[in-house]
């Protein structure tokens with residue numbers, strides 16, 4: 242009888258001692274909910290500010306804002322060519338840099354005929370390392386470079402683990418994806434600082450947001466570019482220079498032609514032309530962006546993916562790739 246009598250008492254006691262624990266849990270829950278709500282609101286604001294509003298406004302005058310000339314590296318195909326066209330359509334003269342003289346001259350002719358701008362071509366193979374830069378510097382003499390688009394990049398020809406990468410391929414990735422952008426910035430930034438205006442766009446990749454096995458050197462090189470861009474933004478924003486880390490996800494270009502994961506030129510995997518049309522509207526607006534709103538949604542979702550899950554996904558995709566010889 243005494244035990245039955247004491248049971249409600251016991252419950253009350255337990256309830257009393259738990260209440261502070263429950264209150265703490267409720268507080269944590271409320272804090273987490275508020276934080277998630279703020280993040281979602283912030284993300285929605287970013288989508289509107291970076292991707293919607295600039296497209297509704299009048300095109301900014303890049304010549305006035307940054308200068309008459311732009312350098313675009315890797316401009317004979319894909320994003321570089323499409324971005325160069327977007328700049329040219331805004332009246333900016335273009336210096337085109339890639340490896341192939343005939344392709345460079347064909348793109349230059351197309352730009353001159355379509356947009357009545359001036360062009361210059363520089364043949365350079367960024368995989369050759371330091372020796373090529375004095376010639377590029379000489380070719381740029383006398384041109385006030387207002388915009389630099391570090392777009393040239395190389396990817397893997399198949400997803401593979403680090404030890405399968407040849408030494409030559411590893412150095413190509415380092416020289417083109419890291420070295421070229423760093424050296425080009427080193428070359429043009431002093432002039433921009435002197436003129437107190439300029440813009441630098443470094444084309445990174447969504448793979449920079451997580452360690453990505455099977456494309457480890459590529460993803461690490463894009464992380465380098467992302468960090469470099471953000472650091473330079475903070476160093477030079479007060480001197481009138483805008484540095485942007487541009488982080489596309491998946492694009493339908495020559496580089497990814499061997500991947501069949503996404504439909505060619507779909508909503509998630511746009512053509513270089515569609516991508517560049519969107520990305521250029523974020524120049525001067527966002528220091529770190531995917532440049533394309535469906536990719537920004539992917540980027541935001543990616544923030545919730547832990548590294549281990551991302552890495553697991555990369556390994557699964559690579560295993561599928563090796564089995565089928567395609568993605």
Ligand SMILES: NC(=O)c1ccc[n+]([C@@H]2O[C@H](COP(=O)([O-])OP(=O)(O)OC[C@H]3O[C@@H](n4cnc5c(N)ncnc54)[C@H](OP(=O)(O)O)[C@@H]3O)[C@@H](O)[C@H]2O)c1
Nearest residue numbers: 315316317318319320340366367368394446491492494496
């Ligand atoms: N495609 C995607 O899904 C994707 C996703 C995220 C980020 N990105 C990045 O976006 C950028 C452009 O990629 P894309 O897809 O447009 O590639 P793409 O169509 O293969 O174009 C690459 C460009 O880089 C030039 N290039 C390659 N190696 C070079 C070298 N050693 N020296 C000088 N120029 C060189 C090529 O010109 P030549 O062959 O005429 O020399 C070409 O114009 C890259 O930085 C890439 O990492 C692409």
